[in-house]
Amino acid sequence: MILVTGGTGLVGAHLLLHLLENGAKVRAIYRDEKGIQKTKSLFQHYKKPALFDAVEWVQGDILNIPSLEHAFIDITKVYHCAALISFDPKDENKLRKINIEGTANIVNFCLAKGVEKLCHVSSTSALGDLAAHETIITEETEWNPEKYHSDYAISKYGAEMEIWRGQQEGLKVIIVNPGVIIGPGFEDQGSGQLIKKVADGLLFYTYGKTAFVAVNDVVRIMIELMESSICNERFILIGQNIVFRDLFNTIADTLKVKRPSIEARPFLIKLTWIFYWFLNLFFRKSNNVSKDTLQSLLNNKEFSNQKIKTALQTSFTDIHQYIRENFSAN
Template structure:
């Protein structure tokens, strides 16, 4: 049997859909106060028979920080897809991010080992990777070498990966995927969903930064294909469709929403000048800035991610970013999710 963590999130819900669509019965973890309404809406978006597929899911109340609940959840499980994580760039959330993404992952690994789970497919992030190689690309060989200047989220994903590699040393077959920025419908207040939300309200600014993007549907298909290939063991894979500037991705999103794109470029010097003022006014108002200097600086970095390894390893044609954005934009306009 298969277990999915983070089943109520963007990636987790799509993972559940793809697994049930392929005929699998799945156990999924959720917190006892979490709703599965979003999952139901995701299934209804893609399937003519969403209830039939949803009935293949056994929901279990568990928490990544509650080891005993994970022990119960992993009984009788052969494969775990670990998509549960806390994503935040608010400095106030640094401790919670560390707890969830490092200790929570360690708990999953230990529960898997205790209950003799065979396979663990862990969703990490490009944030855990190192600097570009001599060709200017970041690939799987680019190893993290320093903590300085890294966000709390990036550190948590790197050290979370270390826990997964520990599992490999204890006999688990592991696969790690490092998706770039994941594009998917719904969850408009987090992740790339914020791009659609902000641009729909008239976002005016952009930076000259460059990053990678991939459709959530390709992320989950890649995870499943990698896990189903018995020849792949104890490896990591970057999942990335295209590298685009923020200006270009914002232009695509604006077009999909039938809105005007951001017009004004922000430079690093502007951030250096404005951040102390932002922090001062936040302190005076009793509110800390909701983003750190490290995260602001990352908006200007130009990172190019290589997807050569995944393309050679599985039979998967990655969706063009323009197609993904158009699909998501239409759903946003309709208010389906």
């Protein structure tokens, strides 16, 4: 039996679908019925509603030890997809608790219950920082604690430390570090929010750059790694490093809406953050646009996917084509 945490999120829901398509017996943790309905809607999106009924759902929480006791009965492999993604400074404690303490709980149960192998979904945010002589981030790029990192990045880096602790205690592990994951469903999360903003008439673009990957590639590679003899390794999973302007244009053209037409230069990014900060301070408006989020639009980080391509002889979906195929306005 395979256990999936985070089965009500973008990666976890797609992972459940792929595992069931391959005939696996799967158990998934859920916190409330609302989350299950999102996963059910995704199965319906792919016209596979019957497979949804094959998931064994167990109500629980990665921070609730008693609930995990039941979830881990007869489990041989674990995919740990559950995490909090937030760049709001107010969520610092929640990020550390869910992403670090929650991962520690999963590792401890895997060790106690004799789980064969654990796959942890991390993030490119947890990767290292480029030195002066380096130009592209790889799995070997070293984390520099003296450089600034968002609370989210620190929490994901801390979660990876828990995974490596488990490995040192005898657990076979795999860590994957996806870029920004693009996939249908879950419009209120991650790339879904990005696509919605373009659909709603986003005016601004930047020439910043980051890494993107199709969700189907992420879950396919996770399964291949777990079924292989490869263990105790981490792999960057990215399809392409893409300039935000190019990505926004592809999304706009696919949705048949107007392309963003105003370049957001650094001073405008700073003014935007100050504006939202004042809204939050004086009017108690929820600040869902953080300084870290805005700053990321100006970054020009490049990531390498060569290690996973060599290990599995795999290739990645073209992101622009994936968007055109999965988000068409028809």
